[in-house]
Amino acid sequence: MAYMDKLSIRARFALLGLMAVLLVAAPTCLYVDEAMQVTMTAHREASGTEPVQSVLDAVRLTQQHRGLSALVLGGDGTAGSQRRAKQVEAEAAYQAMVELVTRRAGEGKALTAIRQAVADWRKTSADVAAGRLTRPQSFAAHSALIKQLLTCIDLLADEFALSLDPELDSYQLIQAVMVASPRLTEDLARARGLGAGILAAGKATPEERLNLALQVRSSQDRLALMLSSFDKASLASPELGERIGGAMREAMGLADQAIALADQQVLKPTELSYDGKTYFTLYTRAIDALFKVNATSMQTLDDMLTERAHRHQRRLATTLGLMACLASIGIWMGMAGARSITRQLGGEPAQVVAIAQAVSQGDLSSDIAVQPGAESSIVAAMAAMQESLLQVVSAVRKSSDNIATGSSQIAAGNADLSHRTELQAGSLQQTAASMDQLADTVRNNSNAAREANQLATAASEIATRGGEAVDQVVGTIAEITEASRKIADIIGVIDGIAFQTNILALNAAVEAARAGEQGRGFAVVAGEVRSLAQRSASAAKEIKALIMDSVEKVETGSRQAGDAGRTMGEVVAQVQRVSRLIADISGATEQQSSDIGNVSGAVGQLDQVTQQNSALVEQAAAAAASLKQQAEQLVEAVRAFRLRPGM
Structure with missing residues (x-):
C-alpha cells in the first residue's frame, strides 16, 4: 500500500487498467484459444472432407469392380471389358487417394491403413484379372477391402476431428455421409454383387440366399439410420434440408426400389429368370444416387465447416475488435478520469497530501504551483x-x-x-x-x-x-x-x-x-x-x-x-x-x-x-x-x- 501511495493517478489508473487487462486476459486468452481451436478444428474438418470423399470414391469404384468381377466370375463374359475399365478407374482413384491423404493428413494410422488398402486392392484386382479367385473369394476379398476402406474413413474422421463435431447439424450430416451412407452403399453394393452373381448363375444356394437376405435387411436398417441422421441434420439446419432434401429423397426412393427388387426377383422366386445386368444396373443407379447425394452432402459439409471456420474467425475478430474498442474506450475513460481527477485535485494525490501535511505541520513557506486551467482545483x-x-x-x-x-x-x-x-x-x-x-x-x-x-x-x-x-x-x-x-x-x-x-x-x-x-x-x-x-x-x-x-x-x-x-x-x-x-x-x-x-x-x-x-x-x-x-x-x-x- 505504501508503494501505491507513491504512484501518480495516471500510474494508478494504468495499474488498474493493467489489472483489468490481466483479469480479462485470462478468459480472453481462453476464449481466443477456444475460438482458435474451434476455427482450426473447423478448418481441419473442412480439410478432411476431400480425403474422405476420395476414400468414398475408392469405395464406390471398388464396389462397382466387385459387382463387375462377380458378373465376370459368374460366367458373364460381356462384363470383362467393363471390369477392366473400372479397374483402371479404381486404380487412378486409389492413387489420388494416397496422394491426397499423404498431403492432407501426413503420416499416421489413416495413411498406413490406406497404403495397406491400396496394396490389397492391387493384389485383389490382379487376382481377379488373372482368374485366380472364384466368385465367392472375389466377393469376400472385395468386401474385406471395402471394410478396410470404411475403417480408413473412420480413421480419417478421427484424424481430421470429424468424429467429434461440436454442432448438431454438421455432426448428424457427418454421421449420415461418413457412417450411415458408406455402410448403406456397401450393404446395397454387396446385395448388388450377391444378387447379380446369383442371377448370372441362374441359381442360388441357401447360403447365398441367406447372405443376400442379411444384406437386404442390413440395407434397410442402414437406410433408416441414414434417413434419421439426415432428418436430425435438417431439423438443426432447415437450409441443409432445402439444399439436399430433393436429391436425398430421390436416392432413398431408388434405394427402396433396389431393396424391393432383390426381395422380389432374387429372394422370393424359386426360379431365377431376372436379367443380372438389369439388376446390376438398377442397384448401381441407386448406389450412384446415394454416392451423388453423399458427394453433395460432403460438399455441403465442407461448405458448412468452412463457413463455420469463417464464422468463428469473424466472431473472434468481432470479439477482439469489440474488446479492443472497449479497451480503447476504457483506456480513454481511464485517461480522461485520471486527467479529470488530476485537474480537480490540481496535482497528484501525493502532492496534495504533502501540501496538506505541510499546512497541518505549520509550514506555510512553500509555494504551491497551480497548473494552468486548474484554478478551481483543490490545490x-x-x-x-x-x-x-x-x-x-x-x-x-x-x-x-x-x-x-x-x-x-x-x-x-x-x-x-x-x-x-x-x-x-x-x-x-x-x-x-x-x-x-x-x-x-x-x-x-x-x-x-x-x-x-x-x-x-x-x-x-x-x-x-x-x-x-x-x-x-x-x-x-x-x-x-x-x-x-x-x-x-x-x-x-x-x-x-x-x-x-x-x-x-x-x-x-x-x-x-x-x-x-x-x-x-x-x-x-x-x-x-x-x-x-x-x-x-x-x-x-x-x-x-x-x-x-x-x-x-x-x-x-x-x-x-x-x-x-x-x-x-x-x-x-x-x-x-x-x-x-x-x-x-x-x-x-x-x-x-x-x-x-x-x-x-x-x-x-x-x-x-x-x-x-x-x-x-x-x-x-x-x-x-x-x-x-x-x-x-x-x-x-x-x-x-x-x-x-x-x-
Missing part, C-alpha cells in the same frame, strides 16, 4: 487557503510580537510604575512627615522672624549709632593724620640737623687731621660725632620712612574710615530695609504656616490615593505579567508556522 483552493492563512498568520505573528513586546513593555512599565509608586508612596509619606516638620519649622521660622524683626529693629538702631561712631573715628583719624604730618616735619628737621652735624663732624675731622698729633683726640671725637650724626641721620630717615608710611596708612585709614562711614550709612539703610523685609517675611511666614497646614492635609490625602494607586498598579502589573505570558504562548504557538522569508 488552487489549498493555495488560496495557504495564502490567506499565510497572511493571517503573518499578521498574527506580527501582532503577537507587538503584543508580546507591548506586554513586556507594559509589564516592565507596570513593574517600574509599581516600584515608582511604592517609592512615591514612601516619598509621600516622607513628604507628609517633612511637611509636618516643615510646618513646625515654618512656625518656628515665624517666631524667629518676629524675633528677627525685633532684632533687625535693634540692629538698625545699633547701626545708626555705629554710623555715628564711625564718623567720630573718621574725625579722629583726620586729626591723627594731621599730627603725623607734623611729626614728619619734625623728623625732617632732625634729619637736617643730623646732616649738618655730619658735615660739621667731617669738617672737624679735616681740621683734626690738619692739627696732627694734637688734634688726634679731637679727630676721634669728631669721628664719633660723625658716626652718631650718621646714625642719627639713618634713624631719622627710617623714622621718616615709618612716619611717611604711617601717614600713608593713616590717609588710607582715613579714606577707609570715610568709606566705612558711607558704608555704615548704607548698612543702616539696608538694615532698615532688612527690618522691613523681615517684617514682611514674618507676615508671609505666618501665611505660609497656614498654607503648609493645608498642603500637609492635601499630602495626607495624596498619600492615601497613592497607596490605593500602588495596589492598583500591583494588580495591573500582575495582569500585564499574565498578558505577557499569554503573549509569549501566542508567539510560541504562531512560531510553529514556518513562513516565507521576509514575512
Whole structure:
C-alpha cells in the first residue's frame, strides 16, 4: 500500500487498467484459444472432407469392380471389358487417394491403413484379372477391402476431428455421409454383387440366399439410420434440408426400389429368370444416387465447416475488435478520469497530501504551483487557503510580537510604575512627615522672624549709632593724620640737623687731621660725632620712612574710615530695609504656616490615593505579567508556522 501511495493517478489508473487487462486476459486468452481451436478444428474438418470423399470414391469404384468381377466370375463374359475399365478407374482413384491423404493428413494410422488398402486392392484386382479367385473369394476379398476402406474413413474422421463435431447439424450430416451412407452403399453394393452373381448363375444356394437376405435387411436398417441422421441434420439446419432434401429423397426412393427388387426377383422366386445386368444396373443407379447425394452432402459439409471456420474467425475478430474498442474506450475513460481527477485535485494525490501535511505541520513557506486551467482545483483552493492563512498568520505573528513586546513593555512599565509608586508612596509619606516638620519649622521660622524683626529693629538702631561712631573715628583719624604730618616735619628737621652735624663732624675731622698729633683726640671725637650724626641721620630717615608710611596708612585709614562711614550709612539703610523685609517675611511666614497646614492635609490625602494607586498598579502589573505570558504562548504557538522569508 505504501508503494501505491507513491504512484501518480495516471500510474494508478494504468495499474488498474493493467489489472483489468490481466483479469480479462485470462478468459480472453481462453476464449481466443477456444475460438482458435474451434476455427482450426473447423478448418481441419473442412480439410478432411476431400480425403474422405476420395476414400468414398475408392469405395464406390471398388464396389462397382466387385459387382463387375462377380458378373465376370459368374460366367458373364460381356462384363470383362467393363471390369477392366473400372479397374483402371479404381486404380487412378486409389492413387489420388494416397496422394491426397499423404498431403492432407501426413503420416499416421489413416495413411498406413490406406497404403495397406491400396496394396490389397492391387493384389485383389490382379487376382481377379488373372482368374485366380472364384466368385465367392472375389466377393469376400472385395468386401474385406471395402471394410478396410470404411475403417480408413473412420480413421480419417478421427484424424481430421470429424468424429467429434461440436454442432448438431454438421455432426448428424457427418454421421449420415461418413457412417450411415458408406455402410448403406456397401450393404446395397454387396446385395448388388450377391444378387447379380446369383442371377448370372441362374441359381442360388441357401447360403447365398441367406447372405443376400442379411444384406437386404442390413440395407434397410442402414437406410433408416441414414434417413434419421439426415432428418436430425435438417431439423438443426432447415437450409441443409432445402439444399439436399430433393436429391436425398430421390436416392432413398431408388434405394427402396433396389431393396424391393432383390426381395422380389432374387429372394422370393424359386426360379431365377431376372436379367443380372438389369439388376446390376438398377442397384448401381441407386448406389450412384446415394454416392451423388453423399458427394453433395460432403460438399455441403465442407461448405458448412468452412463457413463455420469463417464464422468463428469473424466472431473472434468481432470479439477482439469489440474488446479492443472497449479497451480503447476504457483506456480513454481511464485517461480522461485520471486527467479529470488530476485537474480537480490540481496535482497528484501525493502532492496534495504533502501540501496538506505541510499546512497541518505549520509550514506555510512553500509555494504551491497551480497548473494552468486548474484554478478551481483543490490545490488552487489549498493555495488560496495557504495564502490567506499565510497572511493571517503573518499578521498574527506580527501582532503577537507587538503584543508580546507591548506586554513586556507594559509589564516592565507596570513593574517600574509599581516600584515608582511604592517609592512615591514612601516619598509621600516622607513628604507628609517633612511637611509636618516643615510646618513646625515654618512656625518656628515665624517666631524667629518676629524675633528677627525685633532684632533687625535693634540692629538698625545699633547701626545708626555705629554710623555715628564711625564718623567720630573718621574725625579722629583726620586729626591723627594731621599730627603725623607734623611729626614728619619734625623728623625732617632732625634729619637736617643730623646732616649738618655730619658735615660739621667731617669738617672737624679735616681740621683734626690738619692739627696732627694734637688734634688726634679731637679727630676721634669728631669721628664719633660723625658716626652718631650718621646714625642719627639713618634713624631719622627710617623714622621718616615709618612716619611717611604711617601717614600713608593713616590717609588710607582715613579714606577707609570715610568709606566705612558711607558704608555704615548704607548698612543702616539696608538694615532698615532688612527690618522691613523681615517684617514682611514674618507676615508671609505666618501665611505660609497656614498654607503648609493645608498642603500637609492635601499630602495626607495624596498619600492615601497613592497607596490605593500602588495596589492598583500591583494588580495591573500582575495582569500585564499574565498578558505577557499569554503573549509569549501566542508567539510560541504562531512560531510553529514556518513562513516565507521576509514575512
